Amino acid sequence: MSTLLITGGAGFIGANFAAYWRRSRPADRVVILDALTYAGNFDSISALCDGEYCRFVHGDICDAAAVQTLFQEHDFDMVVHFAAESHVDRSIYASQVFTRTNVQGTHVLLDAALSAWKSSFEGRRFHHISTDEVFGSLAPEEAPWTELARYDPTSPYAASKAASDFLVRSYAHTHGLPVTITNCSNNYGPYQFPEKLIPLMILNALTGQKLPIYGDGGNIRDWLYVEDHCAAIASVLDRGRQGETYNVGGGHQIPNIELVGQLCDTIGRRFAEDEGLAERFPDCPAASGRTTRSLMTFVRDRPGHDRRYAICADKLAHELGFRAGTTLADGLARTVDWYLANDAWWRRIHSGAYREWVKLHYGTEPKRSLASL
Numbered sequence: 001m002s003t004l005l006i007t008g009g010a011g012f013i014g015a016n017f018a019a020y021w022r023r024s025r026p027a028d029r030v031v032i033l034d035a036l037t038y039a040g041n042f043d044s045i046s047a048l049c050d051g052e053y054c055r056f057v058h059g060d061i062c063d064a065a066a067v068q069t070l071f072q073e074h075d076f077d078m079v080v081h082f083a084a085e086s087h088v089d090r091s092i093y094a095s096q097v098f099t100r101t102n103v104q105g106t107h108v109l110l111d112a113a114l115s116a117w118k119s120s121f122e123g124r125r126f127h128h129i130s131t132d133e134v135f136g137s138l139a140p141e142e143a144p145w146t147e148l149a150r151y152d153p154t155s156p157y158a159a160s161k162a163a164s165d166f167l168v169r170s171y172a173h174t175h176g177l178p179v180t181i182t183n184c185s186n187n188y189g190p191y192q193f194p195e196k197l198i199p200l201m202i203l204n205a206l207t208g209q210k211l212p213i214y215g216d217g218g219n220i221r222d223w224l225y226v227e228d229h230c231a232a233i234a235s236v237l238d239r240g241r242q243g244e245t246y247n248v249g250g251g252h253q254i255p256n257i258e259l260v261g262q263l264c265d266t267i268g269r270r271f272a273e274d275e276g277l278a279e280r281f282p283d284c285p286a287a288s289g290r291t292t293r294s295l296m297t298f299v300r301d302r303p304g305h306d307r308r309y310a311i312c313a314d315k316l317a318h319e320l321g322f323r324a325g326t327t328l329a330d331g332l333a334r335t336v337d338w339y340l341a342n343d344a345w346w347r348r349i350h351s352g353a354y355r356e357w358v359k360l361h362y363g364t365e366p367k368r369s370l371a372s373l
């Protein structure tokens with residue numbers, strides 16, 4: 001039986017991982033530490049938090065005293081570190097908080113783990129979740145990134161994640177802290193905050209708003225279904241070598257414009273199969289038999305928009321026997337179905353609460369509306 005600290009467990013991937021871990025390792029104890037920023041949502045984990053096997057702690061990873069106290073209260077075997085500011089667009093308009101959370105927060109956690117575990121590292125693991133964005137942008141003819149690719153971050157978000165990766169590596173090298181890192185590609189699935197591409201498009205389509213596509217829509221991403229990502233992290237925690245980094249990719253590279261088209265077609269099929277959807281989502285073009293592709297609109301490109309990301313996940317496959325198994329069509333259908341079935345979850349976020357959080361967090365209104373992010 002192990003005790004895990006999951007940071008950022010009320011966010012998209014952290015909430016999916018906490019649920020995955022509770023399902024697959026019911027005897028383990030889980031503590032979720034989350035500051036509940038605009039991106040954190042207690043609704044995503046409330047069903048898991050029974051107070052005994054899974055406990056929620058509302059706190060900031062940058063608060064060194066609180067984090068140290070948490071390590072004293074619980075004898076953590078593993079830290080699985082998701083907490084971060086994670087949206088590239090926001091890092092273009094207000095990037096200081098990215099350095100604070102992603103760099104300083106990671107540093108605080110590393111110090112707390114080092115101090116709590118210094119008598120023996122036996123059976124301990126600090127696992128850091130990172131991104132393929134640390135590698136920059138790929139030209140069309142370039143091979144996917146391996147773990148040996150040069151770090152070349154291009155956005156403040158990616159730069160802050162790169163800095164945190166280096167800190168984690170330095171604690172392994174300098175202090176022998178037992179760490180692992182995963183650099184993963186774009187995730188999608190249930191519980192994703194609707195500022196990110198896939199949930200934004202689904203919710204805009206269901207509510208009859210434009211589907212904003214940056215530039216010419218030709219930017220390519222490698223899409224990873226979140227449950228595959230959770231299983232990949234579990235395999236690294238179980239069998240990964242200490243001090244190593246592993247790339248995790250979905251193996252589905254596709255231009256944004258094609259991805260949005262596929263989402264529109266999936267939504268159209270669901271409306272054709274279920275007449276009740278037209279009543280629940282009357283503003284969706286599919287409710288009146290039209291294609292939601294009619295909402296697709298090109299908007300001004302994001303500054304510094306990376307053209308292509310692609311991950312080589314062979315190390316994970318060869319060393320740990322893990323490959324993401326969900327096809328893009330299946331993953332998109334499951335995601336659309338989840339947002340169709342869980343409008344109570346997203347309607348609250350889609351309304352005023354989003355603006356309130358932005359105001360609180362950044363002291364200002366967002367520069368652009370949610371619909372155009």
Ligand SMILES: NC(=O)c1ccc[n+]([C@@H]2O[C@H](COP(=O)([O-])OP(=O)(O)OC[C@H]3O[C@@H](n4cnc5c(N)ncnc54)[C@H](O)[C@@H]3O)[C@@H](O)[C@H]2O)c1
Binds near residue numbers: 034101130132
């Ligand atoms: N979403 C992706 O496609 C993707 C891809 C690659 C890597 N990642 C990485 O995976 C991790 C999780 O991403 P996500 O998409 O779930 O992010 P998210 O934005 O949905 O969730 C982040 C969570 O961290 C919490 N948080 C933020 N600041 C905090 C602080 N100071 N203290 C405590 N909690 C804080 C938020 O409240 C939120 O619950 C991040 O480290 C991100 O860089 C994400």
